[in-house]
Amino acid sequence: MSNATLKLKKVRNEISGTVFSLPYYVARDKGYFADEGIDIEFIKRGSGDRKPEISLIDDHRLVSSFGALSLFERGESTLYRACEWGQVRRTYDSSRGGQVVAKRAAIASQAIVVRPDSPYNIPQDLANVPIGVNFHHGSHYIAIQILEGFLSKEEIKVVHIEGGGADKHFNRFVALRDGLVDAVAVMEPWITVAEKLGYKIIAEAHYVGLEIGSPELDKETFEAINKAIRRAVKDLQDDPLPYVQYLIDDVSEDIVKLEPSDFRRNRLRYADPAPYPEADFRRTYNWMVNWGLIEPDASFEQIVDNRVIKL
Numbered sequence: 001m002s003n004a005t006l007k008l009k010k011v012r013n014e015i016s017g018t019v020f021s022l023p024y025y026v027a028r029d030k031g032y033f034a035d036e037g038i039d040i041e042f043i044k045r046g047s048g049d050r051k052p053e054i055s056l057i058d059d060h061r062l063v064s065s066f067g068a069l070s071l072f073e074r075g076e077s078t079l080y081r082a083c084e085w086g087q088v089r090r091t092y093d094s095s096r097g098g099q100v101v102a103k104r105a106a107i108a109s110q111a112i113v114v115r116p117d118s119p120y121n122i123p124q125d126l127a128n129v130p131i132g133v134n135f136h137h138g139s140h141y142i143a144i145q146i147l148e149g150f151l152s153k154e155e156i157k158v159v160h161i162e163g164g165g166a167d168k169h170f171n172r173f174v175a176l177r178d179g180l181v182d183a184v185a186v187m188e189p190w191i192t193v194a195e196k197l198g199y200k201i202i203a204e205a206h207y208v209g210l211e212i213g214s215p216e217l218d219k220e221t222f223e224a225i226n227k228a229i230r231r232a233v234k235d236l237q238d239d240p241l242p243y244v245q246y247l248i249d250d251v252s253e254d255i256v257k258l259e260p261s262d263f264r265r266n267r268l269r270y271a272d273p274a275p276y277p278e279a280d281f282r283r284t285y286n287w288m289v290n291w292g293l294i295e296p297d298a299s300f301e302q303i304v305d306n307r308v309i310k311l
Contacts, residue, residue: 009221010039014077018246019188020209021081023105023232023270025246030235032228038221043077063160065089065136072098072212079225080212081106083138084284087210089294090136091303094212100276101213101222102308105233107269110142111204113194114183115176123150123203128157132172132184135160136293138207139172139185144291146203173255189247192262193255206269210276219307226273226308233270240268275306 015021027033033040072080073096081104114120133139147156161172172184241260248258278300288294
């Protein structure tokens with residue numbers, strides 16, 4: 001459908017992590033969505049003002065895969081993006097009928113970090129050491145995947161940290177800083193915060209993420225969105241640093257004052273949205289089943305309905 005005939009359509013987009021949504025911010029600010037006839041509204045969920053609390057992983061099933069409040073499940077958003085593992089689990093749990101519709105543009109990273117004076121220096125040092133994560137989100141899964149290359153299953157200990165503001169990565173870093181835990185897994189901008197403050201990175205890895213779409217999200221609308229996102233991805237690939245102010249805004253200057261030059265350009269990776277292949281799903285799903293993070297009764301067709309056009 002041409003721009004001349006494409007009807008302006010309102011799309012509500014849930015923002016989880018800023019680094020995941022940077023292409024959306026760029027596309028909005030540069031008018032790329034408007035060029036495609038899309039009126040996009042960003043909505044953020046808040047998680048209150050509680051201080052960090054720690055719950056042990058031995059009953060992780062008590063933590064919803066969507067978090068305490070799901071705008072997507074309440075029908076208040078059309079699109080929601082997060083890590084591959086978590087999105088597979090959320091689609092499995094969705095009562096709204098949400099499905100994976102594409103790989104997201106953001107190829108984010110998570111790092112396991114410890115305080116500057118920590119005795120821990122390598123992954124093996126973290127045997128039986130509780131690591132702060134957000135259950136059913138990227139920090140949870142990637143901490144396990146990183147450490148299982150170095151430790152036995154029984155030696156990997158992760159704990160759930162929640163409360164204290166809209167950004168749970170803020171809570172995990174503060175929990176580490178204040179000695180509530182001795183290691184955490186965090187993403188940007190908190191990796192850069194940790195580096196600037198002299199914290200030690202034990203291990204880091206990039207990972208794919210997925211978009212979940214509501215049942216009413218049609219391919220035509222999603223393609224219009226992705227045309228705008230592809231233009232924003234090109235901008236970010238050319239140079240992401242002009243856009244890191246969004247990440248800087250996530251961090252209180254009471255913790256540290258960040259500058260664009262503090263960010264490592266090669267950590268901010270973005271690619272065009274693409275279909276989510278069945279082989280990728282099967283590999284991830286089988287791993288999750290092995291760790292007891294999802295039941296073994298789902299099919300690819302149940303979880304995935306690719307609505308992105310592969311160019």
